[in-house]
Amino acid sequence: MLHLQGPGMSQAFHFSPRPNRAHEIHWNAWGPEAFARAQAEDKPILLALSAVWCHWCHVMDETTYSTAAVIGAINDNFVPVRVDNDHRPDVNARYNMGGWPTTAFLMPGGETITGTTYVPPEQMEPLLARVLAFYHERKGEIRERLAAEPAVALAGAPAGAALGAAIVERVMDAVTELYDPAYGGFGTAPKFPMTDALELLLTQWQRTREPRLRTMLEKSLYGMADHGLYDHVEGGWFRYSTDREWRVPHFEKMSEDHAGLLRVNARYARATADVHLRERVASATSWLMSTLYDESSGLFGGSQDADEHYYALSLEERRATAAPYVDRTAYTNWTAALAGALFEVAPLLEDATLTRRALRALDVLWERMCDGHGLLYHVLESGGRPQTRGLLTDQTALLRALLDAHAATGEARMLARAEQLADEIVAVLAAKQGGFYDRVPEDGALGFLAVPDRPLAENAALADSLLRLSALTDRPDLRERGLETLLLFAHGYEKIGAFAAPYALAVMRALTPPATVTIITGPDAAAATSLRAAAATSLRAAATTVRLSDPLLDVRTLDASAQRERVERSGYRAEGPAVAYVCVGATCAAPAHTAHALTAAYAMLTGASAPIP
Structure with missing residues (x-):
C-alpha cells in the first residue's frame, strides 16, 4: 500500500497494495489549490473517488491508471483529483456515479460534465479524448448555462405535512416487498445486509410480536450467518453477497457494517435467547476486537481489505499467510456506531470488558x-x-x-x-x-x-x-x-x-408516548446497577419477562447527591435508597426499589403481562 506526497497533495494517497503505476499520475487532493490550477490552466478536472477497501479501485490502479498512454493523457490534459470516500463522505455524496471507483469529469468550478464508475484501460484513453474535446468545444456554452441556472433554494416542510402511522406502514410495506422469502435479506443480487431495514423489522416485531416479522428476521439473520457472507474461520461478516443465496461474498470487512449487524443480531439474540446467533455475535466481536480495535488509541480502524485467496484458506493456512491490509484510520461515525453496538453485545456475552472499551x-x-x-x-x-x-x-x-x-x-x-x-x-x-x-x-x-x-x-x-x-x-x-x-x-x-x-x-x-425509566441513585450503587439491568434487559429485550416489551424505552440515571437540583426539578425525591420510576408519557407507576418491582410496575402501567416472581 503506497502512501505518497506529490504535486498539489495535502494528504497521503492510498493505492492498490499490488504492483501498479497509479502514483505516476500527478494526483491532487480536493482543495482550493486543485481548483485554482484547473481555472488557471483551463483544464477539466478528473475526479477519482476510491476507498482503501475497494477491490475494483485496486484493479483500476493496477490496469487503467498503470497504462502509460492514460497516465500521460491525464497529466497533460486534466487536473487529477483523488478523494477517499471514507475520508470525505460529503464529497462522495455529491459526485458518486453509482459505486466505487467513481470516475467523474468536472468543469474547473466543480460542475459535473459526465462520469461513470470503473473504466477498463482500453476504454479510458478514448474517453479522455472525448471529454477533452467536448470541454474545449462546449465550455463557453456550459458556463453560460450554469450562470443562468437559479441557485438551489431549500424548501420547508410541505403544506399539510403530518406524521401518522401510515408512514411506518408504508415503509414496512416497502421492506416487505423487497424481502426475499427464499433466502432472506432484501432484493436479489448483489445483496447487502441493509441493517437499517433489519432494525426496523426488529423494533416492529418487538412491539407487535407479529410472527411473520420474526420469520423475516430469522431468515435474514441466519442467511447471513450460515453461508458465505460470514467468515467461518476468523469471524465477522463480509460487505455484501454477489449472489442471491449469500454464498459468494465481496470480501471486504467494514466497521460500518459490523456496527449495524452486531447491534441487530445482539438485540435479537437477547430477545429470543438464540444460542446460534449469540455464537455468531461472539465470533464477530472476537474478530473486531483483535483486528480493528486499537488498544493503544482506544479507537476502531475502518476496514480490512478483500482478498479472496486468503479467505479461502483454512485457519492453519491463514496463520502462515499475511492477513489482508487493515485500514487503521479511525472514523468518528463508525467508531461511535461500534461503541453503541457494543452496549448491546456486552450483556449478551456477559463481558464487562466490552462495556469498558466502548x-x-x-x-x-x-x-x-x-x-x-x-x-x-x-x-x-x-x-x-x-x-x-x-x-x-x-x-x-x-x-x-x-x-x-x-x-x-x-x-x-x-x-x-x-x-x-x-x-x-x-x-x-x-x-x-x-x-x-x-x-x-x-x-x-x-x-x-x-x-x-x-x-x-x-x-x-x-x-x-x-x-x-x-x-x-x-x-x-x-x-x-x-x-x-x-x-x-x-x-x-x-x-x-x-x-x-x-x-x-x-x-x-x-x-409513541415517551417511555422512560428514571433511576435515582442512593448510597447503594449495587441497587442502582440491578435496577438499570432490569430496565435494559427485562423491559427492552426479553420476550419472556414482559409480554409486550418496549424497544423504544430509554433509561436515565440521576445521582441524588451530584445532581440534586435536576432530580428535584424533575419531580423526584433526592433522599433515600436507590429507586426507579417508570413513566409512559405523563403517567408514572409507583416507585420501585427492586428489579422485580420495576418490571411489575411497568406491566401494571402498560397493561402487559405481569412478570413471574
Missing part, C-alpha cells in the same frame, strides 16, 4: 476529535491530527452512542455530553427552512459542496436521538426540533422505499 472509545472521541465547542472531526489517521470538521454523520452517530452509553451504564458524563452535542448541532447545522445540513456551511465551498444538502437518513437518525434526549433531559424544545425535522420529509420518504427505514423508526418514536 466507554473508552467514546471518551477518546470526545477528548481527541472534538473541536472545543462540541462538534466532532471526522477522521484521524495514525500519528496525525483530526481532519474534516462538522459532518452531520459524525455528530449523529456520536449522539446516539452517548445516549446508548448512558442507558447501559448510568454514566452522567455521557448524558451531559449528549446534551452539549445536541445544542451545538442545533446551533451550527440547523437549516432555517428546517432539518439539518450534512456539513457545516462555509463561504467559498468548492464545487457542489456549495450546494446545501439535508440527507434523509442522517436527519431521521438525528431526530430520533433528539426525541430520546428530550425525554431524558425534560427539554421539550429538543422534541419540537425533532418533530419539525421529521415533518420536512413527510411527503418525500416514499421515493426511497425500504431505505427510508431510519425515517420510519424515528416516526414510530414520535408517535
Whole structure:
C-alpha cells in the first residue's frame, strides 16, 4: 500500500497494495489549490473517488491508471483529483456515479460534465479524448448555462405535512416487498445486509410480536450467518453477497457494517435467547476486537481489505499467510456506531470488558476529535491530527452512542455530553427552512459542496436521538426540533422505499408516548446497577419477562447527591435508597426499589403481562 506526497497533495494517497503505476499520475487532493490550477490552466478536472477497501479501485490502479498512454493523457490534459470516500463522505455524496471507483469529469468550478464508475484501460484513453474535446468545444456554452441556472433554494416542510402511522406502514410495506422469502435479506443480487431495514423489522416485531416479522428476521439473520457472507474461520461478516443465496461474498470487512449487524443480531439474540446467533455475535466481536480495535488509541480502524485467496484458506493456512491490509484510520461515525453496538453485545456475552472499551472509545472521541465547542472531526489517521470538521454523520452517530452509553451504564458524563452535542448541532447545522445540513456551511465551498444538502437518513437518525434526549433531559424544545425535522420529509420518504427505514423508526418514536425509566441513585450503587439491568434487559429485550416489551424505552440515571437540583426539578425525591420510576408519557407507576418491582410496575402501567416472581 503506497502512501505518497506529490504535486498539489495535502494528504497521503492510498493505492492498490499490488504492483501498479497509479502514483505516476500527478494526483491532487480536493482543495482550493486543485481548483485554482484547473481555472488557471483551463483544464477539466478528473475526479477519482476510491476507498482503501475497494477491490475494483485496486484493479483500476493496477490496469487503467498503470497504462502509460492514460497516465500521460491525464497529466497533460486534466487536473487529477483523488478523494477517499471514507475520508470525505460529503464529497462522495455529491459526485458518486453509482459505486466505487467513481470516475467523474468536472468543469474547473466543480460542475459535473459526465462520469461513470470503473473504466477498463482500453476504454479510458478514448474517453479522455472525448471529454477533452467536448470541454474545449462546449465550455463557453456550459458556463453560460450554469450562470443562468437559479441557485438551489431549500424548501420547508410541505403544506399539510403530518406524521401518522401510515408512514411506518408504508415503509414496512416497502421492506416487505423487497424481502426475499427464499433466502432472506432484501432484493436479489448483489445483496447487502441493509441493517437499517433489519432494525426496523426488529423494533416492529418487538412491539407487535407479529410472527411473520420474526420469520423475516430469522431468515435474514441466519442467511447471513450460515453461508458465505460470514467468515467461518476468523469471524465477522463480509460487505455484501454477489449472489442471491449469500454464498459468494465481496470480501471486504467494514466497521460500518459490523456496527449495524452486531447491534441487530445482539438485540435479537437477547430477545429470543438464540444460542446460534449469540455464537455468531461472539465470533464477530472476537474478530473486531483483535483486528480493528486499537488498544493503544482506544479507537476502531475502518476496514480490512478483500482478498479472496486468503479467505479461502483454512485457519492453519491463514496463520502462515499475511492477513489482508487493515485500514487503521479511525472514523468518528463508525467508531461511535461500534461503541453503541457494543452496549448491546456486552450483556449478551456477559463481558464487562466490552462495556469498558466502548466507554473508552467514546471518551477518546470526545477528548481527541472534538473541536472545543462540541462538534466532532471526522477522521484521524495514525500519528496525525483530526481532519474534516462538522459532518452531520459524525455528530449523529456520536449522539446516539452517548445516549446508548448512558442507558447501559448510568454514566452522567455521557448524558451531559449528549446534551452539549445536541445544542451545538442545533446551533451550527440547523437549516432555517428546517432539518439539518450534512456539513457545516462555509463561504467559498468548492464545487457542489456549495450546494446545501439535508440527507434523509442522517436527519431521521438525528431526530430520533433528539426525541430520546428530550425525554431524558425534560427539554421539550429538543422534541419540537425533532418533530419539525421529521415533518420536512413527510411527503418525500416514499421515493426511497425500504431505505427510508431510519425515517420510519424515528416516526414510530414520535408517535409513541415517551417511555422512560428514571433511576435515582442512593448510597447503594449495587441497587442502582440491578435496577438499570432490569430496565435494559427485562423491559427492552426479553420476550419472556414482559409480554409486550418496549424497544423504544430509554433509561436515565440521576445521582441524588451530584445532581440534586435536576432530580428535584424533575419531580423526584433526592433522599433515600436507590429507586426507579417508570413513566409512559405523563403517567408514572409507583416507585420501585427492586428489579422485580420495576418490571411489575411497568406491566401494571402498560397493561402487559405481569412478570413471574
